Amino acid sequence: MFKQTKAFSSFSVNDLQQAKKFYHQTLGLDVVxxxxxxxxxxxxGGRILxxxxxxxxxxxxxxLNFPxxxxxxxxxxLTKRGVKFLQYEGELKTDEKGIFRGGGPVIAWFTDPAGNILSVVEEQ
Known part of the structure; x- marks a missing residue:
């Protein structure tokens, strides 16, 4: 039924102008x-609303994950651009940079200005 549909994801933020600055200037994405x-x-051609x-x-x-x-x-x-990476303990223990290297893909999590969790994940 949806095989040919160009689906997209969406999530909320509390301040569009802060989000626009972060996603465009800090992460380098094209933002409309x-x-x-x-x-x-x-x-x-994908898009996120x-x-x-x-x-x-x-x-x-x-x-949102960025391979x-x-x-x-x-x-x-990203740290040079002011992004702070999350630190986790336990099963997902991250190193001093905030990188998880404990099995599975190498990944690091951070938040946007609205507090939504994003990641950079190493392509296999």
Whole structure:
């Protein structure tokens, strides 16, 4: 039924202008602003819709993953741009840079200005 549908994901933010600055200037994505929403233009024609929600509550799970060739290099670059990586203990224990290397893909998590969890994950 949906095999040919160009599906897209969406999630809320509490401040569209902060989100626009972060996703465009910090992460380097093309961002299209429309009334009450932003569209992130992704490689391959994909898109992610961000919408303003006054009573926004950040997701407690990863909302967006960015596959990269080298997580450590990407973490270093994003850290220079002011991104702070999350630190986890236990099963998902991260190192001092916030990188998980404990089995499975190498991954590091960070948040957008609205508190939504994003990640950079090393391509296999």
């Amino acid at each position: 602003e429309e009334e009450y929403m932003l569209t992130l233009q992704m490689a391959g 961000l919408y303003s929600k006054p009573n926004h509550t950040p997701a407690t799970f990863t909302t 990269v060739k080298n997580v450590e290099e990407t973490v270093d670059e």
